[in-house]
Amino acid sequence: MKIFRYIFVGIIFGITLTKAEVISWYRIYEMFRFQSFHMYGVIGTAIVVGIIAIQIIKRTGMKAVDGSPIEINPKQVSISRYLFGGIIFGLGWAMTGACPGPMFILVGNGFFVILAVIASAVLGTYVYGLIRHKLPH
Amino acid sequence: MLQHTVYPPSTFEQNLKRNMNEFINYVSQPWPWYVAGGLIAMVMFSLMVLGNSFGISSNLRTVCSIIGGGKHCEFFDFNWKSQTWNLIFAIGMIIGGFIASKYLTLDSTVNISEATVIELKSMGIENPGKDIVPAELFHWENLFTIKGFILLVLGGFFVGFGTRYAGGCTSGHAISGLSDLQLPSLIAVIGFFIGGLFMTYLILPHLIMF
Numbered sequence: 001m002k003i004f005r006y007i008f009v010g011i012i013f014g015i016t017l018t019k020a021e022v023i024s025w026y027r028i029y030e031m032f033r034f035q036s037f038h039m040y041g042v043i044g045t046a047i048v049v050g051i052i053a054i055q056i057i058k059r060t061g062m063k064a065v066d067g068s069p070i071e072i073n074p075k076q077v078s079i080s081r082y083l084f085g086g087i088i089f090g091l092g093w094a095m096t097g098a099c100p101g102p103m104f105i106l107v108g109n110g111f112f113v114i115l116a117v118i119a120s121a122v123l124g125t126y127v128y129g130l131i132r133h134k135l136p137h
Numbered sequence: 138m139l140q141h142t143v144y145p146p147s148t149f150e151q152n153l154k155r156n157m158n159e160f161i162n163y164v165s166q167p168w169p170w171y172v173a174g175g176l177i178a179m180v181m182f183s184l185m186v187l188g189n190s191f192g193i194s195s196n197l198r199t200v201c202s203i204i205g206g207g208k209h210c211e212f213f214d215f216n217w218k219s220q221t222w223n224l225i226f227a228i229g230m231i232i233g234g235f236i237a238s239k240y241l242t243l244d245s246t247v248n249i250s251e252a253t254v255i256e257l258k259s260m261g262i263e264n265p266g267k268d269i270v271p272a273e274l275f276h277w278e279n280l281f282t283i284k285g286f287i288l289l290v291l292g293g294f295f296v297g298f299g300t301r302y303a304g305g306c307t308s309g310h311a312i313s314g315l316s317d318l319q320l321p322s323l324i325a326v327i328g329f330f331i332g333g334l335f336m337t338y339l340i341l342p343h344l345i346m347f
Contacts, residue, residue, distance in 0.1 A: 005187060006222050010229015011236065013180045018237035018269075019164070020173030021247050025270040030253045032330075032337035038170050043311055045174020046181075050316025053182040064188035072190075075304065075314065075321040082321050085303025086310075086328020092295025093329060094336035095288050095344075097270065099307040100193040100300065103293075104227045106270070108234025113275050117293035124297025125197040129212035135302065 014105045023105045025097025032094055080136040092124075165243045181313055189222055192309035194300035196220070196227050245269060260345045274345075284347045303328060 021027050022042055031039035056062065057070050064070050093099050096117050098106060103121065106114040128135075181191040198213065199220040206213030238245070247266040257265035262273060279285030300306040303325045305314065311329070314322020 002222070003225055006225040007229040007232065009180055009183045009187075010226040010231075011233035012176065013226075014230040014233020014235075015237040015241065016168070016173050016176040016180070016233075017230075018234050019168040019241065020170065021167060021269070022173060023234070023269060024247045024249075025274070026247050026249045026253065026257075026266050028333075029257070029337060029341070030249050032333045033253065033256070035252045035256075036250045041170030042173045042177070043307075045171045046177040046312050047174075047315045049175050049178035050181055050312055051318065053178055053185075054316050057182075057185060062186070064186055066188055068188060070185050070188070072185075072317055075319050077321060079324055082303050082310075082324040083328045083331075085299050085301070086325040087299070087332035087335075088295050089299025089303055089306060090329040090332020090334075091336045092292045092297075092299055092332075093307075094333040094341060095292030096296060098296075100197065100296065101230065101306075101308055103296075104193070104230045105234035108231040108236075109238040109269060110235075111270055111275055113277050113280065113289070116277075116280055117289050117296075120290045120293035121297030121300075122197050122200050124294035124299070125194075125301045126201045126206055126210075126213075126297075127294075128298045128301040129198070129201060129206060129210045132212060132302070 013101070014108055017102060017105050018109060023098065023102035023109065028093065028097040078137055084136065092121075161241065162243070165241045167248055177312060178316070181308075181316065184226070187222075190309075191313045192305055193223075193227065193230075194297075194306040194309060196223050197297050198301060199224060257345075260342055262345065284344055288344060299332070 017023050020042055022039070027036075027039055030036045054072065058072075062070055089099075096103075098114065098117065100121065103114055103118050107118075184191045199217045202213040202215060202217040207215070245268050247269060249266045254265045257271075262271050265271070273279070274285065274288055280289060296306075300309075303310065305322070305325065307329070310322040310325040315326065
C-alpha cells in the first residue's frame with residue numbers, strides 16, 4: 001500500500017525532529033540568538049547530505065519507484081517574493097518557535113494549543129491566496 | 138555441569154527483552170544534530186524516490202483547497218487529491234511525534250545552552266528548557282491574552298502567509314532548495330533570518346515580558 005510508505009517516512013521524520021529537539025520553541029530562540037550550534041548542525045548536516053543525495057540522483061539518472069524520472073523543478077527566478085515572503089515567515093518562525101513541520105509534530109507530542117497556530121497558518125495561506133496579485137513577486 | 142552451558146528457552150527470551158529495552162533506552166536519549174540532519178536528508182531523498190518532493194507548507198494550501206477555497210480564489214482551485222500523499226506524510230509526522238513522546242522519551246528536558254536559560258529566566262520564563270515549549274506561552278487561556286494572541290495566532294498567520302509568499306518553508310527552501318543549490322532558496326533563507334533575527338532581538342523580549 002502506497003499510503004503506508006508515506007506514513008512510515010512521516011513517522012521517521014516526526015520521531016527525528018522530536019528526539020533532536022528541533023520542535024522545541026527554545027531551540028529556535030537559541031538558534032536566532034546564536035547561543036548554540038545545535039540547530040545549525042541539524043540544518044547544515046541535512047543540506048550537506050542532501051547535496052550529495054541530489055547529485056547522486058542527477059548524475060545516475062535515478063528513477064522514482066514508479067519508473068518515472070525524478071524531476072527537480074528549478075524555482076522561478078525572482079528576489080522580492082523570496083525575500084519578503086521569507087522575512088514574514090521568519091517573523092512567525094521566531095514567534096511560534098515552529099515552522100510547519102514541527103507544528104504537526106507538536107500535535108503528536110500532545111501540545112494541542114498548537115492547533116490554533118496551525119489554524120491561523122491556514123488562514124494566513126488563504127489571505128495570501130486572496131491578495132497575491134497585489135504583492136510584488 | 139552441562140546444565141550451566143545449555144540455556145533454557147526462557148533465557149533467550151529474557152536476553153532478547155533485555156536487549157530490546159537497552160535499545161529503547163539508548164534511542165530514548167536526545168539525538169545529536171548530525172543524526173537528525175542525516176535523517177532529514179534521507180526523508181527528503183525518500184520522498185523524491187517515491188516521486189514527490191519535500192515541502193510541508195504546501196499542506197496548508199491543500200487544506201485551503203479542501204475547505205472550498207477554490208470557489209472564491211483561483212490559487213486554491215487545483216486538484217488537491219494529487220497532494221493527498223503530503224497530507225498522509227503529515228499524519229505520519231503526528232504519529233511519529235506521538236511515538237517519540239510516549240515511548241522514546243525518558244526525560245523531556247531540552248538541553249539548551251546556559252546562556253539561553255539565564256536570558257529567558259531574566260525575561261520571566263520559569264524553568265526554561267524544562268519541557269519542549271514554555272508552559273507560560275503554550276496553553277489555551279493564553280490565546281485570549283494580548284501576548285498569547287500575538288505570539289501564537291499572529292505568529293501562525295505570518296508562518297502561513299510568509300511560506301506561501303516565499304513558495305516554501307524550512308523543508309522546501311532551507312533543506313530541499315539549498316540541497317539543489319538553488320539561488321531563490323538562498324534568498325528565501327536569508328529572508329527567514331532577517332525576519333527571525335529582527336523578531337528575536339528587537340520584539341520578542343518585549344512580548345515575553347509584556
